[in-house]
Amino acid sequence: MIWLIGNQGMLGRELAKKLEITGTDFVGTDREIDITDYKALEVGAAGRKFRWVINCAAYTAVDKAESDTGLARLINAVGPENIAKWCHVNDAKLIHISTDYVFNGQATSPYTENDPVSPESVYGQTKLDGEINIRNMHDKHFILRTSWLYGIYGKNFVKTMITLMNQKTELGVVNDQTGSPTWAGDLANLIAEIVAKDSQTYGTFHFSDSGEVTWYDFACQILLRAKELGLVGGECQLKPLRTEDYPTAAKRPAWSVMSKNKVTHVFGFAIPDWKDSLDIYLKETLAGDII
Ligand SMILES: NC(=O)c1ccc[n+]([C@@H]2O[C@H](COP(=O)([O-])OP(=O)(O)OC[C@H]3O[C@@H](n4cnc5c(N)ncnc54)[C@H](OP(=O)(O)O)[C@@H]3O)[C@@H](O)[C@H]2O)c1
Numbered sequence: 001m002i003w004l005i006g007n008q009g010m011l012g013r014e015l016a017k018k019l020e021i022t023g024t025d026f027v028g029t030d031r032e033i034d035i036t037d038y039k040a041l042e043v044g045a046a047g048r049k050f051r052w053v054i055n056c057a058a059y060t061a062v063d064k065a066e067s068d069t070g071l072a073r074l075i076n077a078v079g080p081e082n083i084a085k086w087c088h089v090n091d092a093k094l095i096h097i098s099t100d101y102v103f104n105g106q107a108t109s110p111y112t113e114n115d116p117v118s119p120e121s122v123y124g125q126t127k128l129d130g131e132i133n134i135r136n137m138h139d140k141h142f143i144l145r146t147s148w149l150y151g152i153y154g155k156n157f158v159k160t161m162i163t164l165m166n167q168k169t170e171l172g173v174v175n176d177q178t179g180s181p182t183w184a185g186d187l188a189n190l191i192a193e194i195v196a197k198d199s200q201t202y203g204t205f206h207f208s209d210s211g212e213v214t215w216y217d218f219a220c221q222i223l224l225r226a227k228e229l230g231l232v233g234g235e236c237q238l239k240p241l242r243t244e245d246y247p248t249a250a251k252r253p254a255w256s257v258m259s260k261n262k263v264t265h266v267f268g269f270a271i272p273d274w275k276d277s278l279d280i281y282l283k284e285t286l287a288g289d290i291i
Helices: 010-021 038-045 069-089 122-137 157-167 184-196 215-228 261-267 274-288
Strands: 002-005 026-029 052-055 093-099 141-146 170-174 203-206 237-241
Touching: 002 010, 010 026, 010 184, 038 069, 052 069, 052 184, 069 093, 069 122, 093 122, 093 184, 122 141, 141 184, 157 170, 157 215, 157 274, 170 215, 184 261, 184 274, 203 261, 215 237, 215 274
Parallel strands: 002 026, 002 052, 052 093, 093 141, 141 203, 170 237
Antiparallel strands: none
């Protein structure tokens, strides 16, 4: 049996869908079992035997975290520590999701799992603290760092772009931050595969879709395909911006491409191309009319 924590979030809902389709037994919880309260985890899981725990719960408001440090730390650092403790006491394997924001973005070649971390935002620091707490608490963990996540169930860059492209005739998008988009469906597939294989190759892994783009490049492809599919009606001109032209509370890494060699080598998981995955997402959006 699997315990999916954070089942109401963007990734959590995508993963729940995947587990349902594959007929995998799981129990999903979200806010009703507060991960920042160890007792709540104990009470919530009482009477059940979970072999796997997947933590998709997090504080993900990157800019708000700069001024809401206490809560971000509780959810992103203390929460994972509590979950790891529960897994340790109950001998369950833990899959936890982390972020490319643990890096400072100064690299010039894809970040490997062994590269030094140096977060530049409160969100990145609290996510890193969560990783460290898990490693200190429980050996049987898989920490999956991902980047630029989007999916049909939550607020994200692709949805925001399509909404704005339908409202504006001109749109500025940052063109000096480079990374790799990740469709939540691809990450859900990887997680489901790790569980299905009952893997014991514990550790930290990087996963995103393949390719490296700026937010502006990403927006150009969204516009192209969304117009072809009829998700954007009128004309919208995209304008490349510099980071300093679009100030945000939290600093983002300028370059956060991660190497996927380890995840491919260890799990034999083929890394999907970001444009192909964007297409799947857009067609899914079109079919479900979720925007
Ligand atoms: N989104 C991205 O671009 C991105 C990029 C890299 C990595 N990640 C990581 O990927 C994972 C999934 O992200 P996501 O975008 O799917 O997140 P999300 O949509 O924000 O979902 C997180 C879920 O956790 C719940 N939650 C928050 N605090 C909780 C608590 N104390 N106890 C129980 N549940 C709680 C949230 O409830 P509320 O909605 O009520 O707060 C929400 O349902 C996270 O670990 C995130 O850090 C995300």
